[in-house]
Amino acid sequence: MTQPYDLIVIGGGPAGTSAAITAAREGWRVLLLERGRFPRHKVCGEFVSAESLALLKWLLGDAEQDLLQRSLQLSESRIFLDGRTVRIPVNPPAASIARYDLDLALWNAAQKTGVTALQETTVQGIERENGFRVSASAGEFCAGAVINASGRWSNLRRAENHSSGFRWLGLKAHFHGTMEPSVDLYFFDGGYCGVQPVRGPAGETLVNVCALFRPGVAATLEDVLHCHPLLEARSRSWTAAFSPLSTFPVILQDPRPVSGHVLNAGDAAGFVDPFVGDGISLALRGGNMAARSLSPFLRGECEQEQSLEEYTQSYRRALRPVYRASSLLRKFLGVPRGLRAPFLSACENSPRLASYLLEATRSRSVELY
Ligand SMILES: Cc1cc2nc3c(=O)[nH]c(=O)nc-3n(C[C@H](O)[C@H](O)[C@H](O)COP(=O)(O)OP(=O)(O)OC[C@H]3O[C@@H](n4cnc5c(N)ncnc54)[C@H](O)[C@@H]3O)c2cc1C
Numbered sequence: 226m227t228q229p230y231d232l233i234v235i236g237g238g239p240a241g242t243s244a245a246i247t248a249a250r251e252g253w254r255v256l257l258l259e260r261g262r263f264p265r266h267k268v269c270g271e272f273v274s275a276e277s278l279a280l281l282k283w284l285l286g287d288a289e290q291d292l293l294q295r296s297l298q299l300s301e302s303r304i305f306l307d308g309r310t311v312r313i314p315v316n317p318p319a320a321s322i323a324r325y326d327l328d329l330a331l332w333n334a335a336q337k338t339g340v341t342a343l344q345e346t347t348v349q350g351i352e353r354e355n356g357f358r359v360s361a362s363a364g365e366f367c368a369g370a371v372i373n374a375s376g377r378w379s380n381l382r383r384a385e386n387h388s389s390g391f392r393w394l395g396l397k398a399h400f401h402g403t404m405e406p407s408v409d410l411y412f413f414d415g416g417y418c419g420v421q422p423v424r425g426p427a428g429e430t431l432v433n434v435c436a437l438f439r440p441g442v443a444a445t446l447e448d449v450l451h452c453h454p455l456l457e458a459r460s461r462s463w464t465a466a467f468s469p470l471s472t473f474p475v476i477l478q479d480p481r482p483v484s485g486h487v488l489n490a491g492d493a494a495g496f497v498d499p500f501v502g503d504g505i506s507l508a509l510r511g512g513n514m515a516a517r518s519l520s521p522f523l524r525g526e527c528e529q530e531q532s533l534e535e536y537t538q539s540y541r542r543a544l545r546p547v548y549r550a551s552s553l554l555r556k557f558l559g560v561p562r563g564l565r566a567p568f569l570s571a572c573e574n575s576p577r578l579a580s581y582l583l584e585a586t587r588s589r590s591v592e593l594y
Contacts, residue, residue: 230256230341230368231523232516233359235348235381237263239505240491241374242331243512246284249338251520256368257335257342258361260379264329268397268472270419270435270502271324272299272408275317276587277506280513285334292330296320297422297430299408302583305455306412307562311572313579319408319502321423321433323399327505348381353486369523370532372515373484374508377492378474392474395499396446397435399423402463404432410500411453412558415442417500418449418456431466437475437499445469475499477555480548482540483533488515494540498551501586507544514539550585 230253234245237259245257273281273296282293298318304311336342346363356369375381393416408421416438425431436449443449446469450460480495482488489495491508518536521527557565572579 229356230254230366232256232370232372232519233258233357233366233368234372234374234512235351235359236374236376236379236491236493237261237332237335237342237344238328238374238376238491238508239331240493240508240512241372242328242335243280243284243509244372244374244490244516245335245340245342245512246286246331246338247513247516248519249335249340251516253520253523255340256366257340258346258348258359258363258366259332259342259344260347260375262344263332264325266397266467266470267324267328268395268435268470269324269505270397270408270421270499271321271327271423271433272419272421272502272505273320273322273327274503274506274587275315275319277509278320280509284509284513285330286337288337289330289334292322292326293320295326295424295428296322297406297424299406299421301405301407303407303409304412305409305453307565307569309569309573311569311579312576313583314576315408315583316580318406321408321421323423323425323433325426326424348375351381351487357487370488370519370529371486372488372490372512372519373493374490374512375493377476377478377496379493382493390476390478392440392476393437394440395435395437395472395475396443396449396469397433398446398469399425399431399433399466400460400463401466402432402460403430404459408502411456413438413442413452415439416449416452418453419500419502420456425466432463434460434463440473477552480540480545482511482515482537486529486533488519488533488536490515495548497548498555501547501551501554503547503551503586506587507547511540511544514543547586554582554586
């Protein structure tokens with residue numbers, strides 16, 4: 226058993242690093258445990274919504290600002306559905322950041338902030354015993370509090386019986402090719418494919434292609450490119466920069482910010498429909514909020530239950546509305562095409578209406594970090 230920490234954060238993705246950096250900046254001794262090794266590609270559309278860019282800047286600190294300077298800006302979203310094209314201005318613009326770079330930069334920032342960060346360390350169990358005892362592949366660790374940021378389908382999440390929803394398949398790769406500064410969503414029966422420009426390792430512009438669909442609709446990313454005629458035509462000149470990655474199952478989950486006495490952040494709290502492009506933002510904000518909620522407890526100013534309640538309430542106010550809005554939009558996609566037509570036509574002709582819908586899928590502004 227090593228010397229106790231104030232806080233153990235499980236998972237080194239956007240939620241975990243956000244929590245760890247925030248807690249370390251508040252002066253806590255933080256241990257961050259990550260199963261994998263950075264850098265690594267990840268199945269993700271890589272759309273980082275504008276609401277979290279100021280927080281991301283703060284988390285990265287001076288040493289990692291280059292990431293934001295290199296990132297591409299996305300000022301429009303185009304939705305290709307039922308033979309129509311809905312254009313939505315993205316104002317302020319979102320950022321397109323490869324997860325290969327984003328997750329590494331946040332990991333490095335956590336270390337520079339004083340977090341003890343261990344990679345290739347899988348957490349196997351959490352026990353509550355005079356604080357918490359966390360057993361991991363590298364040994365046992367103890368702390369006064371734990372944040373679970375281990376993503377949507379970790380060994381720690383599966384036990385929570387959140388597996389009843391429909392199971393989607395996700396595929397992603399970068400392609401050599403060109404495109405406008407837009408995030409384009411091509412919808413087809415049984416899924417959709419998101420396409421946007423992203424910065425490659427040598428500073429070149431690549432195209433990120435990321436799809437989510439029902440198993441059986443397509444077997445490969447190549448098949449997905451043939452699922453929509455416009456996408457097929459556009460992708461003819463593209464060539465893959467690396468072999469496609471896959472993830473299964475992807476299950477949409479309503480948020481559960483607290484389990485027992487552990488705070489859940491990011492996908493570990495709940496998985497939002499990826500087509501709204503807010504998962505990274507929810508992860509950054511949720512991690513930040515979870516760490517801040519724990520501070521009064523770690524300072525000995527309140528009971529742990531109060532910190533858990535504070536986190537649950539701020540989560541409900543600021544982040545939960547995104548899940549509601551995205552679930553309504555998902556239901557809309559499920560109605561017969563004929564019923565969708567008048568609404569789509571209205572959006573096609575009114576960028577203001579379309580912008581309003583986009584805003585409804587964004588997390589509420591609250592004072593953070
Ligand atoms: C198809 C698809 C497209 C998407 N597109 C977008 C998009 O364009 N924009 C957007 O904002 N979001 C998008 N998302 C969602 C986004 O990827 C997630 O919401 C985001 O990664 C959540 O971050 P996180 O830190 O909670 O989890 P993760 O990024 O999954 O990080 C969790 C980390 O925990 C580690 N871990 C797991 N188990 C353990 C363990 N037992 N011990 C230690 N470490 C562990 C994992 O290795 C991982 O590094 C998309 C998702 C999918 C599936």
